[in-house]
Amino acid sequence: PQPIRLADYAPPAFLIDEVRLDFDLAPNTTRVKAKLTVRRNGEHAQPLVLNGERLKPVSVAIDGRVLAEAERTIDAEFLTIPNAPDAFVLETEVEIDPENNKALEGLYMSGGRFCTQCEAEGFRKITWYPDRPDVLSRFTVRIEADRKFRHLLSNGNLIDAGELPGGRHFAVWNDPFPKPCYLFALVGGELDVLEDKLVTMTGRTVDLRIYVDPGMAPRAAYAMDALKRSMKWDEETFGREYDLDLFMIVAVRDFNFGAMENKGLNIFNSSLLLADPATATDMDYERIESVVAHEYFHNWTGDRITCRDWFQLCLKEGLTVFRDQSFSADMRGHAVQRIKDVKALRARQFAEDQGPLAHPVRPSSYLKIDNFYTATIYEKGSEVIRMLKTLIGPEAFRKGMDLYFERWDGHATTVEEFIRCFADVTGRDFEGFFAWYEQAGTPRVSLKQSYDAAARTLELELAQETPPTPGQPTKKPLPIPVTLGLLDGDGRTLAFERDGQAADETLIVLDQASAKVTLTGVDAAPVVSALRGFSSPVELTTDARASDRYVQLAGDADLFNRWEAGQELARALILARAKGAADEVSEERYAEALGRALNDQASDPAFKALLLALPSESDLALAMAPADPAAIHAARDALRLRLSLHLTEDLQRLHIGLQELGEFSPDAASAGRRALRNAALDLLAANPRAETGELADGHYRAAANMTDAMGGLSALMQIGGDLYENALTDFFQRWKAEPLVIDKWFALQARDPDESALGRVMGLTAHPAFDEKNPNRLRALVSTFANFNPARFHDPSGAGYRFLADQILAVDGFNPMTAARLVEPLGGWRRYKPELGALMRKELERIAGTEGLSKNVYELATKALA
Numbered sequence: 001p002q003p004i005r006l007a008d009y010a011p012p013a014f015l016i017d018e019v020r021l022d023f024d025l026a027p028n029t030t031r032v033k034a035k036l037t038v039r040r041n042g043e044h045a046q047p048l049v050l051n052g053e054r055l056k057p058v059s060v061a062i063d064g065r066v067l068a069e070a071e072r073t074i075d076a077e078f079l080t081i082p083n084a085p086d087a088f089v090l091e092t093e094v095e096i097d098p099e100n101n102k103a104l105e106g107l108y109m110s111g112g113r114f115c116t117q118c119e120a121e122g123f124r125k126i127t128w129y130p131d132r133p134d135v136l137s138r139f140t141v142r143i144e145a146d147r148k149f150r151h152l153l154s155n156g157n158l159i160d161a162g163e164l165p166g167g168r169h170f171a172v173w174n175d176p177f178p179k180p181c182y183l184f185a186l187v188g189g190e191l192d193v194l195e196d197k198l199v200t201m202t203g204r205t206v207d208l209r210i211y212v213d214p215g216m217a218p219r220a221a222y223a224m225d226a227l228k229r230s231m232k233w234d235e236e237t238f239g240r241e242y243d244l245d246l247f248m249i250v251a252v253r254d255f256n257f258g259a260m261e262n263k264g265l266n267i268f269n270s271s272l273l274l275a276d277p278a279t280a281t282d283m284d285y286e287r288i289e290s291v292v293a294h295e296y297f298h299n300w301t302g303d304r305i306t307c308r309d310w311f312q313l314c315l316k317e318g319l320t321v322f323r324d325q326s327f328s329a330d331m332r333g334h335a336v337q338r339i340k341d342v343k344a345l346r347a348r349q350f351a352e353d354q355g356p357l358a359h360p361v362r363p364s365s366y367l368k369i370d371n372f373y374t375a376t377i378y379e380k381g382s383e384v385i386r387m388l389k390t391l392i393g394p395e396a397f398r399k400g401m402d403l404y405f406e407r408w409d410g411h412a413t414t415v416e417e418f419i420r421c422f423a424d425v426t427g428r429d430f431e432g433f434f435a436w437y438e439q440a441g442t443p444r445v446s447l448k449q450s451y452d453a454a455a456r457t458l459e460l461e462l463a464q465e466t467p468p469t470p471g472q473p474t475k476k477p478l479p480i481p482v483t484l485g486l487l488d489g490d491g492r493t494l495a496f497e498r499d500g501q502a503a504d505e506t507l508i509v510l511d512q513a514s515a516k517v518t519l520t521g522v523d524a525a526p527v528v529s530a531l532r533g534f535s536s537p538v539e540l541t542t543d544a545r546a547s548d549r550y551v552q553l554a555g556d557a558d559l560f561n562r563w564e565a566g567q568e569l570a571r572a573l574i575l576a577r578a579k580g581a582a583d584e585v586s587e588e589r590y591a592e593a594l595g596r597a598l599n600d601q602a603s604d605p606a607f608k609a610l611l612l613a614l615p616s617e618s619d620l621a622l623a624m625a626p627a628d629p630a631a632i633h634a635a636r637d638a639l640r641l642r643l644s645l646h647l648t649e650d651l652q653r654l655h656i657g658l659q660e661l662g663e664f665s666p667d668a669a670s671a672g673r674r675a676l677r678n679a680a681l682d683l684l685a686a687n688p689r690a691e692t693g694e695l696a697d698g699h700y701r702a703a704a705n706m707t708d709a710m711g712g713l714s715a716l717m718q719i720g721g722d723l724y725e726n727a728l729t730d731f732f733q734r735w736k737a738e739p740l741v742i743d744k745w746f747a748l749q750a751r752d753p754d755e756s757a758l759g760r761v762m763g764l765t766a767h768p769a770f771d772e773k774n775p776n777r778l779r780a781l782v783s784t785f786a787n788f789n790p791a792r793f794h795d796p797s798g799a800g801y802r803f804l805a806d807q808i809l810a811v812d813g814f815n816p817m818t819a820a821r822l823v824e825p826l827g828g829w830r831r832y833k834p835e836l837g838a839l840m841r842k843e844l845e846r847i848a849g850t851e852g853l854s855k856n857v858y859e860l861a862t863k864a865l866a
């Protein structure tokens with residue numbers, strides 16, 4: 001297959017001003033009539049070429065005249081009309097089979113209801129259309145169905161509805177805002193609805209409706225609350241008001257992704273919408289809040305202003321992640337949110353950058369765009385916006401955003417045009433900055449310090465280098481914002497001067513391969529706190545001593561760096577042990593320091609919970625070359641045991657003291673206390689004494705909410721034995737009617753590092769509750785195993801890799817998009833011990849050599865091998 005290239009972009013040959021769609025819904029034989037008002041775009045003689053896949057043609061007519069077969073061609077991918085007029089009405093009719101659409105793209109059925117997923121290229125499975133984001137049209141949609149499909153929904157406003165003979169009914173929707181077809185949505189079925197209202201900043205009343213499975217409406221209350229807070233936040237922070245009179249969200253159980261921002265009708269994976277204390281954890285609440293916000297924020301950054309082509313995906317995704325992260329920070333605390341965001345960035349995006357699938361935030365070619373909904377586009381895309389804001393300051397950033405909204409509303413645009421808005425409001429040149437979009441890889445920044453006590457100066461020497469990535473052997477320097485402060489030996493902020501200006505903190509922009517910066521007026525030998533708040537997505541190495549890290553861990557005014565200091569210390573200890581050089585004295589010193597941090601009354605429980613969590617095994621694997629997952633697992637466990645022994649009393653005290661007495665509340669402070677209590681239990685469970693088992697069992701059995709139930713179960717999993725097995729059985733029996741909870745049951749077992757886990761996971765694929773056609777269930781078991789159980793996935797026999805490859809091949813037969821998302825854990829094969837890498841490679845070769853493979857899996861498997 002031929003890749004699509006950014007350099008080949010050409011404007012659409014024809015534009016569609018109006019679209020009228022008529023759906024006659026039936027599970028196996030849905031009829032779709034499309035009436036398109038088409039006009040030639042510019043002077044040319046190109047044919048009209050419309051995308052269309054898996055469509056059963058019924059008819060094609062131009063201006064009311066049915067075309068003869070010789071006047072058009074239909075193949076597996078296109079409808080082509082060679083001699084189309086300059087302006088005309090095209091009417092087509094096709095038949096589709098939603099019931100048998102297990103790829104979950106286009107129109108499909110989930111739980112007996114019709115629903116759609118059109119981003120990126122699913123609309124072509126509904127009707128013939130120019131399925132590209134730069135064709136913006138006004139849609140009117142009529143849906144007709146049996147009355148048992150009680151709710152018939154589409155984008156925009158309901159303009160007509162009524163009953164029809166034969167037990168049928170219809171609804172007509174009109175969306176006044178021109179949109180690309182990837183934002184089209186339709187839902188048909190029996191649903192319950194939770195309703196509310198919001199008065200916007202200009203006094204308009206917007207109806208809010210969340211549609212869910214019958215009986216589930218109370219579980220949508222938190223999502224509704226999050227939606228209202230998001231709408232207000234976007235008004236206050238970005239001046240963005242909602243534009244339709246109605247905003248709807250629908251929950252579906254079978255969904256390839258998290259959620260989708262269709263105009264006025266967001267569709268959500270039910271796992272990211274439904275929550276109550278009994279069935280959802282605090283982490284679920286947090287995710288729901290951020291994804292509801294994310295999809296809502298797309299109304300302006302994605303829907304009103306969309307992408308010219310799919311290479312510009314970060315224009316809507318990176319920017320919208322930045323907006324949702326800023327919202328979450330305002331809701332839940334800036335430092336804690338930043339730490340969580342950086343943890344996710346490192347775990348997913350830094351790993352991507354180190355592997356064969358590394359690509360720039362704006363890629364320049366692809367085979368299947370579905371494969372580019374990656375951490376680089378989303379998370380690094382957000383980091384780039386964050387750096388832009390850091391570089392120009394919050395006021396100029398807001399001005400640039402205002403200009404962007406004003407200039408590009410109603411259009412499909414590019415990253416260049418977005419950046420141009422900031423150049424126009426600041427008068428600055430962003431040519432150098434643009435490299436962040438075009439250059440792949442995580443820059444490595446080094447920092448050396450030298451203090452001259454007599455002169456009271458601190459000289460800082462910074463350098464940057466970005467390692468080569470596939471297709472980009474040489475790299476240029478990037479403008480890297482480094483926010484920096486100084487501490488004295490007791491951890492107090494140390495003032496200094498830069499260029500004669502007094503400061504507590506400064507921003508250094510490293511835009512050359514290396515640079516020197518001199519700070520003056522430095523009264524004592526300082527501890528340097530660099531890259532505060534993780535001011536750019538880089539790997540920083542410094543010449544700081546362990547003693548400097550301890551000063552930071554105890555009192556860095558920048559909480560991100562306080563946490564980071566603890567992680568650096570732990571990482572060094574675990575890696576030393578993994579390489580056979582355990583330093584027990586330093587391990588004790590670390591435990592001691594952690595104990596002091598835990599007892600710091602001034603700090604927030606959510607922050608302490610983060611301090612207690614050691615770097616993940618995957619994070620550690622990125623820092624070990626070649627990576628040895630078994631050694632990392634053993635070394636990490638050994639440090640956990642030491643911490644558990646050293647801190648037993650502190651941890652027990654936290655476990656008792658943080659017991660919840662009142663009613664459950666999902667707010668950040670309450671969630672933080674639960675997080676710390678569960679983190680304390682988790683660390684106690686590293687020491688599998690009999691009383692720890694009892695403690696974990698008691699915790700599980702006394703749990704009054706899902707956060708604590710999962711905390712107890714997870715601690716029992718570490719301890720193993722009958723208590724664990726009994727709790728697992730109890731959990732399944734109690735929750736077997738709740739799919740979202742049973743997903744947790746599968747995921748927990750997939751994370752079990754015990755030797756028996758691979759056999760258990762394989763056995764679970766034959767469990768009656770396992771359903772590979774449901775992406776949530778598949779991910780709960782297979783993706784959790786491959787991504788979050790390195791000790792067992794990297795079994796020296798290669799059985800873990802074989803298991804994953806078998807699953808990928810099986811799922812590729814009906815859902816290529818979801819199958820392709822499972823390939824990544826094999827992609828990092830070059831980073832592992834050669835004997836493991838060879839086994840991983842062998843499975844990739846087996847996948848790539850399989851006949852009839854989808855383009856999705858083919859692209860990732862072959863890139864991983866290249």
Ligand code: HT7
Pocket residue numbers: 117119120256257258259260261294295298317370373817
């Ligand atoms: N913009 C949405 C992306 C999405 C998607 C992409 C490929 C296949 C299925 C999908 N479902 C949703 C979600 C978002 O980022 O907001």
Ligand code: ZN
Pocket residue numbers: 294298316317320
């Ligand atoms: Zn998005």
